[in-house]
Amino acid sequence: MDTTRRRIYLDYSATTPVAPEVRAAMQPYWSDVFGNASSLHSFGRDAAAALDEAHTVVGCAIGARASEIVFTGCGTEADNLALRGVAFAARRANGGSPGHIITTPVEHHAVEATAHQLHTLFGFDLTLLPVDGCGRVDPDDVRRAIRPDTVIVSVMLANNEVGTLQPVREIGAICRERGVPFHTDAVQAPAYLPVNVDELNVDLLALSAHKFYGPKGVGVLYIREGTPYVPAITGGGHERGRRPGTVNVAGAVGAEAAIKYSARERDAQAARLAKLRDRLIQGVLAGVPDARLSGHPTERLPNHASFVFKNVDGESLLMALDVEGIAVSTGSACTSGNPEPSPVLLAMGIPREWALGGLRITLGYHTTEEEIDAVLDVLPECVARVRAASLEF
Numbered sequence: 001m002d003t004t005r006r007r008i009y010l011d012y013s014a015t016t017p018v019a020p021e022v023r024a025a026m027q028p029y030w031s032d033v034f035g036n037a038s039s040l041h042s043f044g045r046d047a048a049a050a051l052d053e054a055h056t057v058v059g060c061a062i063g064a065r066a067s068e069i070v071f072t073g074c075g076t077e078a079d080n081l082a083l084r085g086v087a088f089a090a091r092r093a094n095g096g097s098p099g100h101i102i103t104t105p106v107e108h109h110a111v112e113a114t115a116h117q118l119h120t121l122f123g124f125d126l127t128l129l130p131v132d133g134c135g136r137v138d139p140d141d142v143r144r145a146i147r148p149d150t151v152i153v154s155v156m157l158a159n160n161e162v163g164t165l166q167p168v169r170e171i172g173a174i175c176r177e178r179g180v181p182f183h184t185d186a187v188q189a190p191a192y193l194p195v196n197v198d199e200l201n202v203d204l205l206a207l208s209a210h211k212f213y214g215p216k217g218v219g220v221l222y223i224r225e226g227t228p229y230v231p232a233i234t235g236g237g238h239e240r241g242r243r244p245g246t247v248n249v250a251g252a253v254g255a256e257a258a259i260k261y262s263a264r265e266r267d268a269q270a271a272r273l274a275k276l277r278d279r280l281i282q283g284v285l286a287g288v289p290d291a292r293l294s295g296h297p298t299e300r301l302p303n304h305a306s307f308v309f310k311n312v313d314g315e316s317l318l319m320a321l322d323v324e325g326i327a328v329s330t331g332s333a334c335t336s337g338n339p340e341p342s343p344v345l346l347a348m349g350i351p352r353e354w355a356l357g358g359l360r361i362t363l364g365y366h367t368t369e370e371e372i373d374a375v376l377d378v379l380p381e382c383v384a385r386v387r388a389a390s391l392e393f
Helices: 019-027 042-061 075-093 109-120 140-143 168-178 247-288 314-323 343-347 368-389
Strands: 069-072 100-104 123-128 149-155 182-185 204-208 218-222 290-293 306-309 356-361
Touching: 019 247, 042 069, 042 247, 069 075, 075 109, 075 123, 075 140, 075 149, 075 204, 075 218, 100 109, 109 123, 109 182, 140 168, 149 168, 168 182, 247 290, 247 306, 247 368, 314 356, 314 368
Parallel strands: 100 123, 100 149, 149 182, 182 204
Antiparallel strands: 069 218, 204 218, 290 306, 306 356
């Protein structure tokens, strides 16, 4: 690889670099404190003490008790466990009768695919709430959709593709009023927004450490005490019986260090990045013909800019920018390589000829003004070149 050429990373919604202090915190747990946290001997007790501390710190960071925190393998697993765990608990309580699930068409695939599988394979009724042109749910639609047999509502806090923030607090209040468990995928939020489970009125919440400058391979599931839950994975009694499997202690320690790091940096970085984001949005819309901002213009993540370009292939545009040394995304990193328009963009009512040209540019703690200027310098020509090639076919 040519290490002398320019390389600009603007795909922080896909993953973030591990902060140095997070790496340092994890280091002893690879070799020195390596015991299984479930073992009763001193090696196990040392690991268990670190794991207990991680539960406490992560819980405190989001306004939860240590006993309400479950470490998982990733955010996707946390979402899966939340929906399946509550749905299966409701089914058991109802004598085997399937219930009703409410979610949206703009969720991360971890929620969307789980909800559809619960519907197609396990017989749960499924309601997908409509969203407006910015990708937002109307809380009144949630209120109208809830039925006596509704077992869970799941609406994400911040959209990974278009950055839109959902009215989670209002939706959670409605669910609490109706006695329905409420889950939110908050994976994109902790590095840039405060997350407090009581303020959000949520019963279950999913996080992923690698989205807030921690390691890959560790997620967090918050389960409010008293929430009906059956573990969707069976095995041992790890994590208070809610997620069997030997716990990744080093990863949990990394998540602990990362959430402390993000909490310390978040407010200043969010303010700085919002200014850079707005500068980027204004520059793109002014410099590129037939370009639109996707997602809400103001109720969006402070680091998140997303666009659609008419008659442009998003994958080709991504590669053109990569040749220029600029790493961005067409949307969710989990769907890269899919030539079809994003279901999220289509659900927002964006026409196919625009939705094929989706582009996500997400900033992070290391993003500079010079990097934003570099994007604004090369993007118009890249779009023009890709658009011309598209129109030839």
